[in-house]
Amino acid sequence: MKAIILARGLGTRMRRSESGASLTKEQATAADEGIKGMMPLDRGKPFLHYLLSALADAGVIEICLVVAPDADDVQRHFHHEMTLQRVRIRFAIQHEPRGTADALLAAESTVGSGRFLVLNADNYYPVEAYRALSKVEGCALPGFDREALVRQGNIDPERIRRFAVLRVSADGFLEEIVEKPDAATYEAMGPHALVSMNLWAFTPVIYEACRRVKPSARGELELPDAVRIAMKDLGERFRVLPFVAPVLDLGSRGDVATVEAALRNVRPVL
Numbered sequence: 001m002k003a004i005i006l007a008r009g010l011g012t013r014m015r016r017s018e019s020g021a022s023l024t025k026e027q028a029t030a031a032d033e034g035i036k037g038m039m040p041l042d043r044g045k046p047f048l049h050y051l052l053s054a055l056a057d058a059g060v061i062e063i064c065l066v067v068a069p070d071a072d073d074v075q076r077h078f079h080h081e082m083t084l085q086r087v088r089i090r091f092a093i094q095h096e097p098r099g100t101a102d103a104l105l106a107a108e109s110t111v112g113s114g115r116f117l118v119l120n121a122d123n124y125y126p127v128e129a130y131r132a133l134s135k136v137e138g139c140a141l142p143g144f145d146r147e148a149l150v151r152q153g154n155i156d157p158e159r160i161r162r163f164a165v166l167r168v169s170a171d172g173f174l175e176e177i178v179e180k181p182d183a184a185t186y187e188a189m190g191p192h193a194l195v196s197m198n199l200w201a202f203t204p205v206i207y208e209a210c211r212r213v214k215p216s217a218r219g220e221l222e223l224p225d226a227v228r229i230a231m232k233d234l235g236e237r238f239r240v241l242p243f244v245a246p247v248l249d250l251g252s253r254g255d256v257a258t259v260e261a262a263l264r265n266v267r268p269v270l
Contacts (some may be wrong), residue, residue: 002062002114003055004107006198007048007074007121008094008142019224023256029164031253037121038074039250042258045268046077048125056086059131060117064110066092066103082223083268092230095211099220100198101210108207117202124248124263125199132241133201139230140201143168143194146249153246164196164224165189166240170249174231174238177224194240196246198223204234 023031030039039047052063061254067074071091078089094108104118117133129142143166149155155163158202165174166187167185177196186193200223209230213221248259 002064002111003059003060003117003119004064004066004092004104004111005037005048005051005119006066006100006103007071008066008068008103008106010098021188023253027200032117033254035071035074037251038077039256042264047124049258049268049270051091051119051121051261052087052264052270053266054124055130056177056270058134060130060134061087063087064092065089065106065121066094066107067245068097069093069095072171077254082270083177083214091095097220098250099213099216099218101213101221101226102137104226105207105210106225110120111174113204115201115203116160118198120198122250123134123197123199124250124259125197126243126245126247128245129199129241129243132243133199136201136239136241138176138201138243139203139206139236140198141166141174141196142243143240144197145242145244146193146195148244149195149247150195154255155190155246155247155249159249160195161186166196168194172240174227174240179224194242196224200227203236206230209234209236241256 012084026040041045054242055063090110094103096104117130133140135197143227150157150160150223162180164177164179165181166174166180169175200267209226213225216222216225216257231238248262250259
């Protein structure tokens with residue numbers, strides 16, 4: 001199984017200074033540069049080490065990192081500064097920050113045919129989710145219990161309101177992605193609504209869907225829009241795997257301390 005890690009983002013939220021966010025000099029530098037995946041945590045290991053190690057634990061060893069053209073430090077780190085034992089890393093360049101669907105297309109020639117995972121570079125997902133997605137056939141995504149994300153992870157109740165929730169059919173397939181639900185929808189779906197954390201298993205059909213995506217209101221080519229096109233126009237079905245488990249979100253400077261504490265006893269091995 002292969003995986004694409006979306007690491008091209010501008011890191012806008014991470015660049016913003018936050019009162020009460022105490023960072024080391026090295027962490028502040030990474031925050032200022034917006035390179036969230038390379039944020040050094042306890043013992044100086046970059047966040048991406050933990051993410052890659054979890055993928056390897058699930059048997060996902062072929063990794064493609066989608067990065068910006070100037071991400072020389074990231075490429076040098078993985079290709080020259082360390083010896084990889086459990087994963088093989090290749091890089092794809094997304095020349096402009098045009099959105100997650102465009103990032104996926106940037107990796108198409110690198111990843112090739114077959115099923116693959118897609119995930120954010122600033123989220124630490126449970127190993128069990130990777131394993132389950134690797135075993136199921138076709139396209140799929142985990143739906144994370146909203147209450148568990150707050151209670152067990154580091155996403156506060158106010159922030160969780162802005163996350164996309166999933167409408168799922170009785171037989172367990174995705175019907176709709178509800179992004180930034182309004183207050184009425186949020187309450188109606190209940191505390192155990194399933195949340196999308198941008199972790200996916202795709203077949204190559206998603207590439208055609210990405211090519212058909214139009215710019216969103218933000219001017220970006222969005223991966224959820226590609227999923228909608230794959231469902232509506234290309235006949236693809238997406239199995240939703242429910243999980244009651246945390247996902248650690250390294251979206252802002254204020255998240256660094258909670259992520260660092262949660263991963264303190266994890267020893268990443270690449």
